[in-house]
Amino acid sequence: MPPATCDPRSRRAAHPRTRRLVRVGLYPRWPTLRESDHLQTYVAAQPGWHIALRSSDYASGGTLKRPGLQRVLAAARSGVIDVLVVNHLYSLSRKTQHLAFVLNELTSRGVRVVSAADPALDTETAHGLFLVRVVSAVAEIEQTGALADRRDRRRHDQQSADESPLAG
Template identity: 75%
Template sequence: MPPANCDPRSGHLSAEPRARHVVRVGVYQRWPTAGESDFLQSYVDSQPDWRIALRRSDYGSGATLKRSGLQRVLAAARSGAIDVLVVRHMYNLSRITQHLAFLLDELTSRGVRVVSVADPGLDTETPFGLFLVRVVTAVAEIEYTGARADRRDRLRHEQESGDESPLAG
C-alpha cells in the first residue's frame, strides 16, 4: 500500500500529507464566442482545485469527428493529461448520437469526467447523468434527422412541381 502522502496518479510524494489533488481540466468549444469562453472560465474558477490544463476549439460541424481541436482533446484524454472535460453543451462534442456515444465511452473509459456547464444534470460523473446525456443527444439526433427529412421532402416537392411557384401569376 502506498504511503498516505503519495498521490496515486503521479506516484510522487506530496510536500504536505493532506495536499489537495489538482483537477486538470480540458475546455472544449465548438464555434466559440468571447462570452462563452468567459462563462466556461467562470465555471472552472468556481470549482475547488480545478485548473485548466487544455483549451481547444473548433469551427467545424458537429456532425463530424474530424475536428482538430476535438482530436487534441481525445489525445489528451488518452495520454492522461486531463481529468475533466468541460463543454457548454454536450452537443458541442457531437450532434450525432453514435458519435457522442463513442466520445463519451472513449473519455469515461479513460477516467475523464465530462461536464456540461449549461446543463448541470448532464454530467458523466453519475450513472443518472450519463443516462440523461444519452437521452438528450438522442432527442437532438431525432430533431436533426427530422430537419434533414423535411429539407429532402421540400426539394423533392420542388423538383416534382417544376419551377412553378404557387405564388407565380
C-alpha cells in the same frame, strides 16, 4: 462511532494543501467570447479546478474528424486532463453513435465530462450519464427531422418549378 467530521482522514481531505488539483479541458466547438467566458467562469467556480487544455473547432458536429476534438481525445489518452467541460453536449457530436464513442473514449480513461450549461449532464453519476444519452438521442432525432424537412422542401420546390407555366 464518532461523527464523520472527527475522522482525521476527512480533515486531511479538506485541507487545501492535500486537495488534488483537477486538470480541466475546455472544448467549445464554435467558440464565441461569451461562451468562452461562461466556460472559464464555470471552471473558476469549482474548487481545485484549473484549465490545462483549451481546444476548439469551427466544424460540423456530424463528424469526428475535427482537429480540436482530436486534441481533446489525445489529451485524455495521455492523462493530461481529468475533466472535460463543454457548454452543450452536442459540441462533442450531434450523432448518438459518435457521442457514445467519444464519451466511452473519455470515461474509459477516467475523464469526467460536464456540461456547463446544464450541470446535471455529468458523466460522473449514473443519473447524469443516463441524461447524457437521452439528450444525445433527442438531438439526433431533431437533426434527422430537420434534414428530412429540408429534403421535402427541396422536392416540393422542384415539383412547383416543374409545374409552373413560366418554367422554361
